[in-house]
Amino acid sequence: MKIYNTLTRMKEEFVPREEGKVGIYVCGPTVYGYVHIGNARPYVFFSVLTRYLRSIGYEVNVVENVTDVDDKIIERANHECVPAAQVAETYTRAYFKDTSALGLGRPDTEPLATGHIPEIVDLCRRLVDAGMAYETGGSVYFRVEKFAGYGKLSGQKTDQMRHCELAREGEAKESPLDFAVWKAAKPGEPSWESPWGPGRPGWHIECTAMSLKYLGEGFDIHGGGRDLIFPHHENEIAQAEALSGKDFARYWMHNGMITSREEKMSKSVGNIFLLREFLKNYDARVLILFFAGSHYRSPLEFSESNLEEAAGQLDRFRNCFWKVDSVLAEAEADADASGELARAGQELAGAIERTEKDFEAEMQEDLNTAGALAALFGLVRQINEYAVAASSAGRVDAGLLGRARDLMAGQLEILGIVIREEDYAETGVEAELLELLEQREQARGRKDFAAADAARDRIEAAGYEVRDTPQGPRLVKKT
RNA sequence: GGCGACGUGGCCGAGUGGCUAGGCAGAGGUCUGCAAAACCUCGUACAGCGGUUCGAUUCCGCUCGUCGCCUCCA
Numbered sequence: 001m002k003i004y005n006t007l008t009r010m011k012e013e014f015v016p017r018e019e020g021k022v023g024i025y026v027c028g029p030t031v032y033g034y035v036h037i038g039n040a041r042p043y044v045f046f047s048v049l050t051r052y053l054r055s056i057g058y059e060v061n062v063v064e065n066v067t068d069v070d071d072k073i074i075e076r077a078n079h080e081c082v083p084a085a086q087v088a089e090t091y092t093r094a095y096f097k098d099t100s101a102l103g104l105g106r107p108d109t110e111p112l113a114t115g116h117i118p119e120i121v122d123l124c125r126r127l128v129d130a131g132m133a134y135e136t137g138g139s140v141y142f143r144v145e146k147f148a149g150y151g152k153l154s155g156q157k158t159d160q161m162r163h164c165e166l167a168r169e170g171e172a173k174e175s176p177l178d179f180a181v182w183k184a185a186k187p188g189e190p191s192w193e194s195p196w197g198p199g200r201p202g203w204h205i206e207c208t209a210m211s212l213k214y215l216g217e218g219f220d221i222h223g224g225g226r227d228l229i230f231p232h233h234e235n236e237i238a239q240a241e242a243l244s245g246k247d248f249a250r251y252w253m254h255n256g257m258i259t260s261r262e263e264k265m266s267k268s269v270g271n272i273f274l275l276r277e278f279l280k281n282y283d284a285r286v287l288i289l290f291f292a293g294s295h296y297r298s299p300l301e302f303s304e305s306n307l308e309e310a311a312g313q314l315d316r317f318r319n320c321f322w323k324v325d326s327v328l329a330e331a332e333a334d335a336d337a338s339g340e341l342a343r344a345g346q347e348l349a350g351a352i353e354r355t356e357k358d359f360e361a362e363m364q365e366d367l368n369t370a371g372a373l374a375a376l377f378g379l380v381r382q383i384n385e386y387a388v389a390a391s392s393a394g395r396v397d398a399g400l401l402g403r404a405r406d407l408m409a410g411q412l413e414i415l416g417i418v419i420r421e422e423d424y425a426e427t428g429v430e431a432e433l434l435e436l437l438e439q440r441e442q443a444r445g446r447k448d449f450a451a452a453d454a455a456r457d458r459i460e461a462a463g464y465e466v467r468d469t470p471q472g473p474r475l476v477k478k479t
Numbered sequence: 480g481g482c483g484a485c486g487u488g489g490c491c492g493a494g495u496g497g498c499u500a501g502g503c504a505g506a507g508g509u510c511u512g513c514a515a516a517a518c519c520u521c522g523u524a525c526a527g528c529g530g531u532u533c534g535a536u537u538c539c540g541c542u543c544g545u546c547g548c549c550u551c552c553a
Contacts, residue, residue: 227548231549264552266551303491306490319516370500374500375501378500388518449513452512456514468510468516
């Protein structure tokens with residue numbers, strides 16, 4: 001398959017380090033607040049990538065970190081007058097809870113920065129020993145000018161950077177470009193013992209340490225949001241490659257930003273929407289479809305109308321599953337079709353083949369989920385068409401229709417969408433509603449449509465749609 | 480100032496040197512008492528200006544516009 005590699009700015013054929021195996025490191029959150037929609041995009045996207053790679057036979061190991069010690073966390077803790085560790089713990093727990101609610105499972109390993117202090121200190125020490133970093137005032141800084149490859153990921157040239165010439169208070173860096181790998185602790189800050197006195201990791205070093213620990217030098221894919229390219233990922237590369245001289249990661253994948261009101265969703269702009277709030281109002285799958293509807297590298301506008309559109313797509317899939325189940329339940333199984341049904345069957349068989357091929361081709365092309373989705377909708381149409389023919393013929397090629405449904409379900413699952421019977425099933429409906437439905441039928445029988453509609457309104461108020469089919473009225477749960 | 484991306488029909492959003500994206504909304508039709516669901520038909524779009532080409536929305540250049548990064552950020 002092809003993957004766009006930020007490092008080379010090209011789509012490249014994906015060749016893993018070790019045949020059949022893929023190691024992926026994704027930059028997870030810094031836990032100083034609740035996860036917002038923008039944070040959710042990489043989480044969702046890299047889970048799609050993972051499932052896709054597994055579906056084509058790779059053994060995938062995904063590591064997604066949690067940075068639970070950082071300036072932002074300390075800032076927030078000071079602001080709220082609570083220990084930093086408490087802030088980190090609160091939001092780490094919330095992060096697991098909120099993202100789990102997306103129903104996408106978990107990465108294989110989710111290491112915490114604070115659980116890897118020895119590895120981080122060791123990395124810092126080796127950088128100092130190699131002359132790539134230096135200690136001053138209890139902090140350790142990376143000597144950017146000593147690393148020739150600096151800027152290769154972001155395309156930044158060190159001499160062109162617009163940087164603050166003034167060192168911040170307490171910083172005595174040799175060059176403004178240098179960045180902290182270890183920060184001396186100020187009173188009251190969380191700290192760990194180190195050869196340079198009590199301190200804590202700088203931002204960036206935790207990702208280098210943990211990715212190397214869990215995936216090793218030269219692992220396959222490193223991912224995260226575009227906004228991490230510089231300085232975060234650039235610095236990760238510097239820290240790792242300054243020591244080994246070897247490539248740190250082979251492919252760098254970056255998702256585009258979620259925007260809101262045409263601007264990047266970020267706390268500083270004040271246009272964030274929390275994932276937990278979203279999930280109160282929408283099905284998680286609406287968000288997943290919303291993301292899948294555009295290419296992962298493109299910016300994507302988070303808006304009510306765009307979400308409604310995704311919700312409509314979810315409904316379309318759901319209705320298709322409902323129709324398949326209805327037909328399989330109500331039509332007589334008969335693989336020997338003739339006439340109209342035979343023709344529809346042939347078209348469906350063709351659609352199955354085509355969808356399989358198209359979906360695959362789209363995913364192979366740098367995970368073009370929007371194209372893959374389009375392929376799926378083509379299958380939906382063909383399934384619906386077949387269902388109409390089968391329903392009116394009263395016969396169905398159950399094997400064929402079942403294959404179509406399984407293909408649809410399997411591909412949707414790769415994208416992160418699972419549609420279950422309970423999403424539309426009539427089972428478990430309260431007797432009262434069935435009673436109302438019966439009343440409606442009787443009213444319709446005597447052409448008392450006012451009464452029939454009143455009964456339907458009450459059913460709908462209870463959360464069900466009434467769909468009249470050739471086999472009689474059916475109830476379908478509303479979304 | 481430097482680096483990078485993008486500008487597609489009413490909206491969202493793929494893609495391509497010549498051949499239907501898809502979804503939503505809209506119009507008409509089929510079915511239906513109505514509705515819902517579904518199916519059928521309908522829109523000939525690619526910011527502007529040049530250039531390359533037999534032919535460009537697709538390649539190149541310029542202009543305009545939007546956005547991201549260069550500071551914390553998914």
